[in-house]
Amino acid sequence: METVVSSKPLLATLVSLLVVGPIILSRRRPNLRESWTFLAGFIKLGIVLSMLPIILEGGVIEWTLWEILPGLALAFRVDGLGMLFALVASTLWIVTSLYSIGYMRRMKEHSQTRFFAFFAVALSATLGVAFSANLLTMYLFYEMLSLSTYPLVTHHQDREARAGGRTYLTYLLGTSVAFALPAMIYTYMKSGGSMEFVSGGFLAGSVSGGEATVLLILFVFGFAKAGVMPFHSWLPAAMVAPTPVSALLHAVAVVKVGVFCVLRVITGVFGVDFLASLGAATVIVWLASITVLAASLLALTQDNLKRRLAFSTISQLSYIVLGAAMLSESALTGSIMHIAMHAMGKITLFFCAGAIFVATGKKYVSEMDGIGWRMPFTMFAYLLGALSIIGLPPFGGAWSKWFLFLGSVETHNIYLTLVLAISSLLNIAYLLPVAVRAFYVPPGKGNTKIDLHEAPTACVIPLTLTAFGCLALFLFPEILLSLARLMGEPS
Amino acid sequence: MILVDFIVSRFNYWIYIILMMMGLFAMIAKKNLIKKLIGMSIFQTAIILFFVSIGVKEGSTIPILAHEAAHDPAHQQAAPLTEKGEGHIQNGKGRDALRAEDYANPLPHVLMLTAIVVGVATLGVGLAVVQKLHQEFGSIEEPEILAKIDSDDG
């Protein structure tokens, strides 16, 4: 395995941070401001893509900034998992930027400059997490992400936003300080001053089974962005944010950072084999299973579309955690792929929810009767996204579900297979009715008079793109698959 | 007799403790601010008394060189500092001149000069603050001032 030393990971992380200055400076000229965002987005994607070949060949890219604590550097390291995540995040940022321009301008939102600036910071933090080489760097960017998204979540600055923002920060910051930080310090001491992620784990052999269980639970709860119950309620609360924020951050960046951290901890800190030998991950398996089912059931009861999607996200995130905690190769591959697949599907759904809101002002599922034929692109995209999440071919979600099922069979745990099966059924139950209502139920009395039309083009284009993305991921999964497989292989 | 000796050799210290505790109690428990400051001064002088007691030597004189000793040319020459317990400096004429046992320990005195000055400085500032409080609240009793502050708030 070759190791390349290059500053590209740092550059990819920093590029969106650097663009904050120009964004703020050009606050009086919206077009210029948004073009900065696009410029940064394409540069970022370009840098990420330029690293792809090396990673695909099984290499890693490293860059160390400086030692920040004894034996601990602020360091970047790109491997398959990080690459996959960075690829997803930076691609979708560009799409979302386009969408947010349409959304924000049509809604005549205030403080758009602040919005775009913090969005860029949040992206930096996301890539930072993806490329971090050790726990400390990861924690640093993790906190940066929590903080930079707070102004985005509370963008409306009203009473509701205030309450939502409060829950958001309390959960994310509180758990990270209360659980993740002590777990991290304990890890640091137990490992003798090292926190570099290595495949196979650096803690292997230095902690007992009980300690490993406790630490693992602390990490999973500490990275509450993963949404494992009972620390999940920040995500529904965060739905007060404008839809582009929900779409990118709460379907892709923030939540995926959570599960990404959990994956890193399981693979890089403890090591799959070590955990398997201790049986320490069993608790996590059950926690995740319960979350999968409970969140799906809760999603059924939600009338607000965005909240329904949020609970769906919680449930889907726990698939990923579950896949990792099953500690089998296929399940791990499946869960890593699910990061990408779910991202593509869920962002489509959020885009649609936003587009519906922009065009009609409707938030609730019960109001959406018959809008399908008026907004055909949007609702068709919704259908594709939903099918991908459910896991039906020919959509991307099918691959990840497939590997997860395979993994559950490999573990010889019939209950896990059942959990996955039941939850897939529940997925159908809470996602499809929206599309069904939109297309087959005739509009109610109140809706007939409203002049319904498609959302702005800047909104429709992205959601169409991502919807076809779901399809494309099914047809061309090789890159993702090989990136995911890189992690599953023993080093 | 042993008991008497013990008491004689200790009572100075005990009395400084009593004085100090009186001062401390007044500082904490008195309600009148000037009384608190008087307590503070008693507290500080008690500590000074303790320090001065450290420096006392039975049968010694004040720490100022006697006139003839000071003007004895022998002392102008550098004499080696003698070791503990045999503090005799032999001058040229073979006469005992300077013995450490003959003079009270000057160091505590020096320290206490400073402490006295610090004490009076603190007292002065304290009194100024009391006067200012009297101007602001018209009282020098702590409970009354607190009551006034509360009524201002309410």
Next chain:
Amino acid sequence: MVDQYPAIVLLAPFFAAIAVSLLGNWKSGFCLPLTVLSLVISLMSSIALLGQVAESGEVVYLLGGWPRPYGIEFRVDPLNGLLLVVICTIALLSSIYSIRAAAVETPDKCPQFYTLYLLLVTGLLGMSMTGDAFNLYVLVEVASLTSYALIAMRSKRAVLASFNYIIMGTIGASFYLLGVGYLYMKTGSLNMVDIREVLLESGLYTSETILVAFMMIMVGVWIKMAFFPLHGWLPNAYSYAPSTASCVLAPLVTKVTVYVMIRMMFTVFGPEYVFVYLGWSDVVVWMAIVAILAGSILALAQTDLKKMLSYLIVAEVGYMVGGVWLANETALVGAIYHVISDAFMTLCLFLAAGAIITKTGKYCIKDMEGLFRKMPWTMVGFVIAALSMIGIPPTCGFFSKWYLINGGIEAGNWGYVAALLISSLINAILFFRVIEVAYFKKESTDSDKEETVSGSSGVGEPPLTMLGPLLVTAVCLLLIGIFNQEIVILIRQAVSSFGPLGFIG
């Protein structure tokens, strides 16, 4: 010139104080330039001194040319070398800040204010440099007297707070003096290094007098540093003081006293006495835990911004005392690092609070709606300090917590670790309460709206002389965090000279 650095550090503000008092009455325009100039000189020579110390070890400066133990000496090791730089930096920043604030809050008293200010800085610098136990007392009194006056300069409640401070401060200083007396009685020396040598040579560890001396000195410094439950004087004194005064008092006085405690424990009595012979570290750490929790919870109960910050100082003192008494190197390094980082954090918070109060005239947290819009840069500074208090990387608060928690785990004291984490969480709640209020607009009735319209005309960013120091401090918070390795290496150099820290952990 090179060997005179310790003297220059101290004498620059000292002579400036006299010059200000002499010239200030004639022309008050002299006050500020002299103050700033002297502090710049002091800062530069303290940095040079630190470089010298880092390179060639301890620097000893004999005052009057008398050798130890007959005269008084300055002893500068990396520990107080760092502290000197911190004191000078903070004093310089808040003196620049005071340009406008002093004119508003203490009109007509400009020369007196700056004289006292410079004497306070002189006292603190002297406290951190001196190698003589009694001289320390004198300098403590210089610093205290100036603090009393600076606090009492504002009217009403500040005066009562100042009186309580006089009483408590005098008890603390006198206890310290008494402890020094007991030490002198048994060792016959006042020089710190000499005392320790005599203690070791004469085998005085078993002496009751030394025990009581130690307790007296500890209680004395604890009163001075407001270690819970001896903290009674601090919250009122710091929150009612003029903001220019609290900006220099709050960051420095408690921290320098913590340094005095460290100096006393490690240089005078020696860790082998404090930790190995006495073995009280558990008791004191538990007291520190109570202090941390009590300080945080009391802060939670406050509605006044400055008072909340003052109670946080009480909690932070608990951090440092606990860290020092955990009796292992990591925790001690963490505690010393926290002394430095907390000094800057407190400065940043008080500067921001002072700027808010001078511009809006509001003290209560709930009155601070919409501040992000009105004074965004001030709030940026405030937020960075708040993040540091909570312990978010890469601010320095994270790293000090890192070392302290590390030390706590090393010592196996889980209570301390838990207390640190709980207090971090409480800090998070506290600061986000403020930030939330400031971030959101007022959901108000019409009458309120009119009030804000009429009132908002004057509310904007504070002048550059206030904003500049605030932002510089905020940047310092980040720099101290990012370059914590360099600082910690210096601290370790100092800590290793204290000798082995006992057998715990």
Next chain:
Amino acid sequence: MIWQFNLIILGFLIMAAIMSLKVTDLLSASMIFGIYSFLMCLLWAAMGAVDVAFTEAAVGAGASTVFLVATVYSTKRKSSD
């Protein structure tokens, strides 16, 4: 240095301290405090600390008492305790 003499002065000292703290008339308290200082100065002179005694006579019995009296005059004479 005669310890009996010492004891007598110390006895007076304690009496003076108690009285100056007990008397409710602050002017009397100040005067008694002056006496206390003077006794203290006497004691120190007897202990051989002439410089300290001299200073205490000037500062404690002189300046401090005058300051106290000045403050009592400009505030209140009666104390509640």
Next chain:
Amino acid sequence: MRALGTIAVILTGALLLYASGDFPAWGEPYSPANDSRVSRHYILKSFEETSVPNMVTAVLADYRSYDTLFETVVIFTAGIAIISILRGPVDKRVRLRRASEKSLRQSNLILAQTCRLLVPVIQMFALYVIAHGHHSPGGGFQGGVIFGASLILVALSFQLQTALDRISEKRAMILAGIGVLIYSGIGLTCVLLGSNFLDYSVLSKVLPLSAIEARSYGILGVETGVAFTVTAIMFAIYANLSSHGRMKGGL
């Protein structure tokens, strides 16, 4: 508060009594403190090294002169502190007028005459105490306080204004600053002459004296500085305390 006070007193008192059993006997010449090398050095060598017979003065103003510098600063600080605490916003309308001779006559004749007789004597004595501090008890502090007391006496027996005419508060504070400046200036001169702060022996480079005599004269110099400051501050404190900081009326 009473309960708190009682607890504090009992705890501290018990602690101190506990330790007193371990004390060396009172007046023991060979106790650790009295027989330490520091103390012995001061007694045996101070005359040799400073040519000042009064060991207290030698230690105060030479061996530990840095302490004494800050002791002076404490007094100086107290003066400024009291002024800054008591001084309200300056009342521009009140102009300080010279007290007329009438006010002198108004006060009690016996008091006035006694004071007239006493003050010069006190002041002479104060100067003597300052100057003779090398050989007898006394020095800058004591002399300064006595000199200050003579001014306070003037203020007491006439009116505050009478004393303020002799030395106004502003002048007193300048005098105090000059006092500290003399002290620290001597110290700084030593630095400029190439030695450490307050090392008077290098004064022999500029004065026609031996190094030891230079120390003696250095001590005299700093004692003068102390006396200036103490005199001025004692009077300033009294003036402020007796008039609520308004410099009018007085007792």
